[in-house]
Amino acid sequence: MHINAVQMVGVTKTFGSVVANKDVNISIRKGEILAILGENGSGKTSLMNMLAGIYFPDDGKIFVNGEEAIIKSPMDAYKHKIGMIHQHFKLVDLFTAGDNIILGEEAPDFDIKAKKTLLKEERINITNNKWKKFLIDLKIVCLPLGKLVAKLKFNWLSRDRVKVVQAVADKYGFDIDLNKKIYDMSVSEKQTVEIIKVLYRGADILILDEPTAVLTPQEIEKLFVVLRGMRDNGKSIIIITHKLNEVMAISDRVSVLRKGELIATVDTKDTDEKRLTEMMVGERIELNIERTTPKNVKKRLSIHGLTCRNREGLYALNNISFSVNSGEILGIAGISGSGQRELLESIAGLQKIELGVIQYDDPKTEKIVDLRAKTPNQIKELGVRLSFVPEDRLGMGLVGNMDLTDNMMLRSYSKGHSIFLDRKSPTELAQTIVKDLEVVTPNMKTPVRRLSGGNVQKILVGREIASAPTVIMAAYPVRGLDINSSYTIYNLMNKQKENGVAVIFVGEDLDVLLALSDRIMVICSGKVSGIVDARNTTKEKLGMLMTSIPEEIEVFSEPINEN
Amino acid sequence: MFTVILTQAIRFGLVFLYGSTGEIIIEKSGHLNLGIPGIMCLGAVGGCIGANLAVGSGSTFLIILTGILFSMLFAGFGGALYGVFTISLRCNQNVTGLTITTFGAGVLGFWGSKMGRLNTTFYEASKSFTAPMFGDNVGSDWFSSIFLSHGPLVYLGIAIAIIVAIILKKTRTGLSLNAVGENPAVADASGINVNKYKYLACILGSAISGIGGAFYILDCTRGSLEYVIEAMGWLSVALVIFSLWKPSISILGSFIFGVLYILPHYIAGVSFADKELLKIIPYLVTALVLIIISFFKKRETQPPSSLGLSYFREDR
Numbered sequence: 001m002h003i004n005a006v007q008m009v010g011v012t013k014t015f016g017s018v019v020a021n022k023d024v025n026i027s028i029r030k031g032e033i034l035a036i037l038g039e040n041g042s043g044k045t046s047l048m049n050m051l052a053g054i055y056f057p058d059d060g061k062i063f064v065n066g067e068e069a070i071i072k073s074p075m076d077a078y079k080h081k082i083g084m085i086h087q088h089f090k091l092v093d094l095f096t097a098g099d100n101i102i103l104g105e106e107a108p109d110f111d112i113k114a115k116k117t118l119l120k121e122e123r124i125n126i127t128n129n130k131w132k133k134f135l136i137d138l139k140i141v142c143l144p145l146g147k148l149v150a151k152l153k154f155n156w157l158s159r160d161r162v163k164v165v166q167a168v169a170d171k172y173g174f175d176i177d178l179n180k181k182i183y184d185m186s187v188s189e190k191q192t193v194e195i196i197k198v199l200y201r202g203a204d205i206l207i208l209d210e211p212t213a214v215l216t217p218q219e220i221e222k223l224f225v226v227l228r229g230m231r232d233n234g235k236s237i238i239i240i241t242h243k244l245n246e247v248m249a250i251s252d253r254v255s256v257l258r259k260g261e262l263i264a265t266v267d268t269k270d271t272d273e274k275r276l277t278e279m280m281v282g283e284r285i286e287l288n289i290e291r292t293t294p295k296n297v298k299k300r301l302s303i304h305g306l307t308c309r310n311r312e313g314l315y316a317l318n319n320i321s322f323s324v325n326s327g328e329i330l331g332i333a334g335i336s337g338s339g340q341r342e343l344l345e346s347i348a349g350l351q352k353i354e355l356g357v358i359q360y361d362d363p364k365t366e367k368i369v370d371l372r373a374k375t376p377n378q379i380k381e382l383g384v385r386l387s388f389v390p391e392d393r394l395g396m397g398l399v400g401n402m403d404l405t406d407n408m409m410l411r412s413y414s415k416g417h418s419i420f421l422d423r424k425s426p427t428e429l430a431q432t433i434v435k436d437l438e439v440v441t442p443n444m445k446t447p448v449r450r451l452s453g454g455n456v457q458k459i460l461v462g463r464e465i466a467s468a469p470t471v472i473m474a475a476y477p478v479r480g481l482d483i484n485s486s487y488t489i490y491n492l493m494n495k496q497k498e499n500g501v502a503v504i505f506v507g508e509d510l511d512v513l514l515a516l517s518d519r520i521m522v523i524c525s526g527k528v529s530g531i532v533d534a535r536n537t538t539k540e541k542l543g544m545l546m547t548s549i550p551e552e553i554e555v556f557s558e559p560i561n562e563n
Numbered sequence: 564m565f566t567v568i569l570t571q572a573i574r575f576g577l578v579f580l581y582g583s584t585g586e587i588i589i590e591k592s593g594h595l596n597l598g599i600p601g602i603m604c605l606g607a608v609g610g611c612i613g614a615n616l617a618v619g620s621g622s623t624f625l626i627i628l629t630g631i632l633f634s635m636l637f638a639g640f641g642g643a644l645y646g647v648f649t650i651s652l653r654c655n656q657n658v659t660g661l662t663i664t665t666f667g668a669g670v671l672g673f674w675g676s677k678m679g680r681l682n683t684t685f686y687e688a689s690k691s692f693t694a695p696m697f698g699d700n701v702g703s704d705w706f707s708s709i710f711l712s713h714g715p716l717v718y719l720g721i722a723i724a725i726i727v728a729i730i731l732k733k734t735r736t737g738l739s740l741n742a743v744g745e746n747p748a749v750a751d752a753s754g755i756n757v758n759k760y761k762y763l764a765c766i767l768g769s770a771i772s773g774i775g776g777a778f779y780i781l782d783c784t785r786g787s788l789e790y791v792i793e794a795m796g797w798l799s800v801a802l803v804i805f806s807l808w809k810p811s812i813s814i815l816g817s818f819i820f821g822v823l824y825i826l827p828h829y830i831a832g833v834s835f836a837d838k839e840l841l842k843i844i845p846y847l848v849t850a851l852v853l854i855i856i857s858f859f860k861k862r863e864t865q866p867p868s869s870l871g872l873s874y875f876r877e878d879r
Contacts, residue, residue: 104753
């Protein structure tokens with residue numbers, strides 16, 4: 001029988017009406033690596049955040065070393081020897097690695113009462129020496145002063161403060177210069193600093209949230225060596241991931257989550273990538289979305305060899321080629337952060353492109369236009385509209401503090417020749433959107449940040465559609481929406497398709513992509529791993545394509561109507 | 564002549580040193596307090612009231628002690644007010660700061676005119692402040708008259724600046740304060756009580772700046788309320804930038820600012836209008852420093868990263 005380092009029993013967490021985790025039972029043993037596998041939004045991170053003290057569970061219990069633990073803050077987690085390394089590093093750029101690690105460390109306890117009783121006992125034992133007795137009395141009186149001195153001594157940043165940290169780093173074989181400033185460090189070095197910080201704070205249970213997402217293959221190999229070393233040292237490691245090959249390479253056991261529920265926990269050696277994929281994506285659910293056959297299909301956008309890098313200098317997009325046609329919906333599937341954002345921004349002219357061609361077949365002039373030579377505004381004028389719904393929804397596209405009309409004006413203020421703004425047509429447009437898309441708002445003057453997420457998204461999509469686009473790109477337009485609002489958005493997309501617009505739909509839910517799209521392009525770490533016919537494909541196939549690139553890449557293209 | 568200029572430069576520079584040391588502490592916690600001129604006014608009011616309370620006792624020590632305590636109390640109140648608005652209520656820091664400046668200057672003006680009507684003077688109290696700390700017979704060579712002929716508050720100010728510099732650089736308290744100003748979310752996650760640090764920085768920093776106001780009235784102007792403190796306050800804020808948020812540089816910077824501030828008064832044949840023009844030199848020097856450090860693009864010489872931003876944990 002193994003001893004469980006941590007056990008979560010019946011843990012449930014909801015955010016408003018969204019259930020992030022439902023009745024999850026999970027356990028990690030001492031000295032093992034547990035992988036938590038699941039798609040985006042399957043509740044992996046929120047489950048682990050409950051262990052790290054970021055969230056507090058609505059229901060259920062957490063046991064640490066067999067005893068019930070109540071973890072309300074990151075400090076509580078530290079007290080239970082649980083440390084989490086988040087995807088976004090929590091480090092002060094200006095400090096050295098060593099200072100970041102000791103930051104916020106609490107002074108060791110100086111218990112006056114305990115020391116007092118100790119000295120008193122000593123005093124009782126001395127019977128004949130008055131002088132010694134007096135000395136002990138003096139010591140007792142001076143104890144508060146001793147506490148102060150100890151505190152001041154701890155507060156002082158001595159030159160060899162990194163020595164203790166260095167000892168921890170050496171113990172686990174980390175090769176790092178603790179006197180280096182964080183802003184001079186690479187991503188993988190920063191991650192190492194985070195890991196040392198957690199170990200230095202005495203964590204026995206380490207949670208790593210997608211640690212490999214930002215690393216190069218060599219760095220990943222190095223990290224795995226370190227993780228195995230820590231496991232052999234008796235630490236328990238939980239690694240959150242959606243990469244199957246990594247699960248197979250590093251973990252001892254794997255727990256699969258899907259839509260907030262635990263599907264199964266299996267020993268890694270008894271399973272394989274195919275079976276894990278099946279568990280991860282689950283059975284196909286039929287959605288009641290009306291899908292028409294594409295009519296009047298014409299080539300609208302063609303992209304060849306698109307390549308660009310992200311801020312870290314890694315390839316965000318690597319030689320991407322595909323085409324988008326009018327009158328069809330092209331779904332884009334992929335693990336989040338595989339390059340979806342960069343792809344859409346490249347087309348919209350917002351991303352610096354290293355290599356590649358983006359051609360646009362203008363339906364008005366029937367000429368081929370090179371989008372790379374155009375400014376974002378000119379691209380917008382051509383009718384290529386980006387309706388990007390980023391993680392924070394209001395970040396791009398809408399201004400939270402402005403009301404509906406003003407947000408409509410963002411698209412029209414530069415038009416016209418009068419020195420005064422035309423407020424009439426934006427107001428009318430805002431009213432039409434509110435009426436047609438059933439936006440729930442107290443009145444037209446309410447700042448959009450006060451509206452619920454669904455309504456904000458309806459406004460954003462509604463405004464872009466109103467400009468009669470020829471290409472509409474929607475990224476995660478239904479993220480965080482309830483079923484009804486989601487269907488409103490799907491219907492809007494379908495209507496645009498029927499009107500001959502080329503729709504690019506970046507989604508997370510594979511069921512939706514399968515039911516809504518005509519073709520689905522799957523991208524995997526910046527590369528196209530396949531373009532498939534949405535009507536004749538399976539969820540498992542998409543899941544496999546999302547996590548690995550096949551040797552032979554399938555490219556399905558819609559029959560183009562040339563009349 | 565030369566000795567007189569340097570002696571006066573140190574004296575007036577100390578006003579800037581008090582102001583900038585306080586402001587550095589506040590800015591290190593991520594709060595740009597533009598209320599420093601007003602807070603120095605409040606400190607001046609408190610200092611005068613405190614010193615006059617003890618003037619009857621005739622004890623120099625008591626007069627200075629109550630003067631300092633009251634100026635810290637009054638200025639600390641201004642800092643606490645600023646803190647409540649910008650930390651707890653997360654108001655715009657610039658607007659709040661400017662309001663505090665207007666408020667403080669108004670309090671000083673109102674109270675000063677009332678004192679004028681009552682014929683209350685602070686000349687008697689100021690004698691304790693201007694009296695040389697090391698006595699009258701330290702010698703009359705240039706070194707003694709430049710460095711050893713000042714009142715006790717000059718040495719106190721330098722001591723405070725050195726202590727603050729050491730705390731910021733060499734203690735965990737300073738490390739945590741720096742972290743709060745650089746990235747409060749990280750500090751929070753590391754177990755630092757962000758709001759506690761911000762409040763303490765605002766109140767303590769303001770209290771230190773406040774001593775500068777009291778020092779200006781009771782030492783530099785010998786108890787006269789006719790001079791304007793605000794200009795000294797703005798120069799203190801400029802000195803913070805000049806000294807790259809380091810109190811150690813601030814000591815030297817305050818001397819340079821003091822020279823630049825005092826010099827026009829000692830140049831013969833300069834008209835009144837030209838004197839006012841020459842007074843802008845410290846600002847020009849600050850602008851020059853800003854331009855020069857922008858060439859180096861060194862992270863260490865930049866203001867605290869989250870200066871001017873409110874922190875709210877749930878924003879993460």
